Amino acid sequence: MNTLHITKTVKIMALSATVFITSCNQKKEPVKTSTAPEKTENVLLKEWTGPYGGTPAFDKMNLSDLKPALEKGMALNLEEIDQIANNSEAPTFENTIVAMEKAGSELDRVFTYYGILSSNMSSPEFREIQKEMAPKLSEFRSKISQNEKLFKRIKAVYNSTLKTPLEEDQQRVVQLTYEGFAMNGAELDAEKKKRYAAINKELSGLYTNFSNNILADEEGYVTYLTKDQLNGLSEPLIKAYAKAAKDRGQEGKYAVTNTRSSMDPFLTYSTERALREKVWKNYYSRGDNGDDKDNNENIAKILKLRKERVGLLGYDNFADWRLQNRMAKNPQNAMQLMNAVWPAAIARVKEEVTDMQAVANSNKDNITIEPWDYRFYAEKVRKKKYDLDSDEVKQYLQLDKLREAMFFVAGELFNFKFTPVADGKVPVFHEDVKVWEVNDKTSGKHIGLWYLDPFARTGKRSGAWATTYRSHTTFDGNKTVLGSNNSNFVKPAPGEPVLVSWDDASTFFHEFGHALHFFSSEVRYPTLNGGVRDYTEFQSQLLERWLATDKVIDNYLVHYKTGETMPKALIEKVKKAATFNQGFATTEYLASALMDMKFHLADPENIDVDAFEKETLTELKMPKELVMRHRTPHFGHVFSGEGYATAYYGYMWADVLTSDAAEAFAEAPGGFYDKEVAAKLVKYLFAPRNAMDPAEAYRKFRGRDAKIEALMKDRGFPVPKS
Template sequence: MREFLLLGVSLAALCATPVLAQVAKANAAAVATLAPDVRALLAEWTGPYGGVPAFDKVKVSAFEPALDEAIRENLAEVDAIADNPAPPTFDNTIAAQERAGKALNRVMTIYGVWSSTENNADFQAVQTRMDPKIAAAQDKISQNPKLFARVDAIYKARDTLGLSAEQKQLVWIYWVGMVKNGAQLTPEAKARVTAINQELAGLYAQFSQNLLADEDGYVLYLKAGDLAGLPQSLRESAAQTAEAKGHKGEWGIQNTRSSMDPFLTYSDRRDLREKVWRTFYARGDNRDAHDNTLKVIPRILQLRAEKAKLMGFSNYAAWKLQDEMAKTPDAAMALMLRVWPAATARVHQEVADMQAVADQEHANIKIAPWDYRYYAEKVRKAKYDVDMNQVKPYLQLDNIRRAMFWTAGKMYGFTFTKVDGLPVYDADMVTYEVKDRAGKHVGFWYFDPYARAGKNSGAWMSDYRPQQKLDSAIPAIVSNNTNFVKPPPGKPVLISWDDAVTMFHEFGHALHGLNSNVTYPSLASPSQAQDFVEFPSQLNENWLPTREVLEQFAVNAEGQPIPPALVGKLLASQKFNTGFEVTEYLSAAIIDMKLHTAPQGPGVPPIDPDAFEKAELAKLDMPSEMVMRHRTPQFQHIFAGDGYAAGYYSYLWAEVLDHDAFEAFLEAGGPYDPKMAQRLHDDIMQVGYSVDPAVAFRNFRGRDPKVDAYLRAKGFPVEAAGTAAAGGQ
């Protein structure tokens, strides 16, 4: 199913019956009475290859009336499908839903873009009002008794209807989606679930807005004497930040990960490192107007637990994982706890190495969380003779983008050609047409590279339109979004190695969407079980450190390629600091699962997020020299929406698949082995959700996944070779 509502595409193809024709006629008449700005949001996309989003026509004031009308249209379409007097068939019930809701999907796509990239005060006011309405509409569809009766009848008879395997999978997705969202509940329980979902939608918006306020509202301004240790590229970007915020002649460190990470890595000023660290990890936790800990998180957890119990599950995690690859919280937790001891043992080794360096320098300190990145970089230099500041000049943003395109060409035969004239929502956005080996149009790729006020921090992929070929061939439109500081004119953007890895990761999501080759939009990549959807993106990270990429695209501003000796040192250091990386992530994933399996309900006090986090990490013997990658008050993955709630484990689950799959390439003939690339395309990338994820991986690898390759990639001991880790049935 697509994001937002259960339903997918267009009413135009539904008008074969009089009742649906009447709905279409009524909808058209209603739209004709609306203001031009509202009609622009509702209108079919125009332009090449099925049209493109009309970003240049968007006005925030139009979102609310456009959403109201699109929701009304979609509900009318659903009622027409549910009330159809003809016996339920795949075409008049399942395929009909795939064809419905086109206007809503268009508006929701742009609404989602604005919520993550153009989120100003005016939009936030709209979001606060509309998110509960959107949640209510979702429930009205998923809990529609007449619609579910039709879907249920088809589901029960699916093996006797002559359906294709793809059609059977789509029937299952609709059925399990409606059941999971309360279709079988009593009317009273349905009403309560609807009320819960509306309240949650408001809380999610509040959480996100609080976090954005803490990120946008604080900048550490530095004087010239505060810059010791900072590389020139970081100084330049910090100067740009300060000037943009009216502090010309100073240097600004923003309260975002992309600013925090490099500052903590290179600043010689321990007092300033501590200040930046404490400010960053206190986001959403300052007991002020933007606090997430006192009311927002506890209430979200209470409502989720209540919803799960209404659905017949002991906790929210059990409800959430019922249709994922892991199936149960115990299975997800078992994998995490298998890796945890090896990860924390490595952290203790890393800290000992760092402490030794600090002692040699007579720093007279004990390694603290704000020291970890700084001294880890010193250890990297000492152990591997590689200074990431020496690497960074060879990591130009434009060249890394070119490297991504090149690997996509090697693996999937794609070419990317820049196109001008497509509507964009920011002047710095760039757009590319994607074609396959035969020169056929595959889709469009949009890139939004720079940070700005109102844009979420971090990096992500957006799916503007899924591929489908239900009534005609509709190509995909995808985007990648990053938050680099815009450079002065004529200057390249230099990025860190971690940033380059992140770019390959998010581009992997985009490639998943561009490779999709299914009939029905709800099955298109990257729609997947959540603990599988990160697999193609994490797999794509493996092509960045290949010599083929580094020798061609790691080039400095003078056009000189990275020296082979430096490449060798960089590759030799790939297992460095894995204790920190895995423990930082895994601690957050474990706390996510514990929060969503903790007792909730009458007689149980609301969870205090800070106290819970502290107590549970103590039980795990969390190393004191570091913290979770996302502390609970700023854990946007799990509290700014349902997305990764009780699902943050999925990055580890998918990474097990990723390393196992990449070893298949190495066993076959190398990272770019053409036969393995074809199998990856055929068995994983093109099938979307038309094939069960466990079956898809088994088709590719010839067996269920094993954890061994993941452990080897991290430099951890392989304790039980051959043990299946994920996805077995």
């Protein structure tokens, strides 16, 4: 998942209360909470120093500095905005738009630390500050988005450029800035502006509460196992669970934590069905336990407030408002894509369940397939159909080797070189975080730094994501990139390798694709480093394809004990099984995407969230043997902020582009390492970021629009007749 980037326009217009910039198994280094007298200069506001153009002072990050830094940063930013708004000179691109691009550097730095404290190092103390600051941040945003003098200047520049266009990227910045303000109520009358701001303030608190409830349920539900309950689990996994228990003061036991990376392998391999059910229910009931962490009331309020807010702007529903500047343009187009795939997905689930039930029956297991059985019996079917053992595949998927493979791909396609930075040279926020310098292989030019935070721990949100601490710009001096990838792999016992599934390896490549998008940027202005939500996942999804290329397999997929390359026969099994379980994968994702859209198209008045989810899935004929990938009460993409609200479909929209673009490589003389296609990829699909309309950028790369046929073929579904 690509985290929400705090570019200038995004920072002002769309920053959620949690800065959802948007998962336990190791010793946690607490953030300092000194109560010493306030320093004359807050470290969180200070300009970054040291090598590589300066880096965040993560080693000096002090929680007690956060609130005063946010308050001071907002005050400084508002002073800058007032100066721009009250400029007596006629509005121009330089004195209005560029001035806005430059404003807020101190606050940007504070938000970098805020993002780490929110996503990677959260604590009860931080969450109290977060809760207190959420409405203040919302008020701050409203003071900018509703500044009439400022918007008058922006609109004047916008209208002027319609008559006398600027350079293309400058024109794009003006357009995005103007549209961002207009979409967020800048042209409302005073009374409606007041209500608009009040709604945003209330939403900010709800988003914070929703997010913190999920984290509390992830931390609060742990399944402890005894030695006689480990049947079916691999030795490395058992050792990792033992370490997780020891870290929680339960030495001698084994802990399955309430995160996907811990839950998923347990459901796949454990023969203890009752425990599988318990682990499954813990995970999928997050935010839905009828206690003080229950999110259903939060969701109902969020939906109602979102509809009211866009109603002030004249829209019938949140989806119509949100999608107007996305590739889909409107909810009907997004639904059309999802509805084209959904029937094939649930039909495939029916076939998969039939195969699994047959295995269960042949084993005389005397069960009917339930959701906590799906992964377990799917694995048995995989072995039977393809003679493919996922655990055998994992022996060749070492995290360190996968990282080397990603660096190799980055070198071949993007001409990047990654070199380790010595420990201590660059401050990090946790001992597990490692840093690499990124340079151009040919010229040696410094491009930036890549931070990797790979392991799960208490206080770290679940999932995998990418973010930037600093983005590339050149309009105010050349700024190099500080990019970060964050994962939640189960930390191994000392001296043991981290072995991951093929799916987790794909996710690792996926998030690295976001990082390559950061490092490839050639934009001048901060706003252009943002993205269009149903497009920004495309670049990362595309990079997943290189995991299965021969050069990666032959050089980096080696057995963790013997060092032998993954056998060709095993690779062939993996490739033959590429469409295996696509019913499950597509259906659990699409169910979440469809629910996201349907919630925002529905009348939220007096909505019963649990009942609506159940009734809608029944209408969709959702197979009872699986659930949504993200059930509504813990659907953080959609309800911890607004980045993916009515936009979760974007992963599939982007995957249409991905499948189509992959065919361009497959058809090229050099295959996935074809230099000519790679050069076009970087030039049109990575380097421009949001400086170019995504549809236009894709046509420049491919020579035409993307087609759905490639997606259907990739998933092994029937290809619709044109």
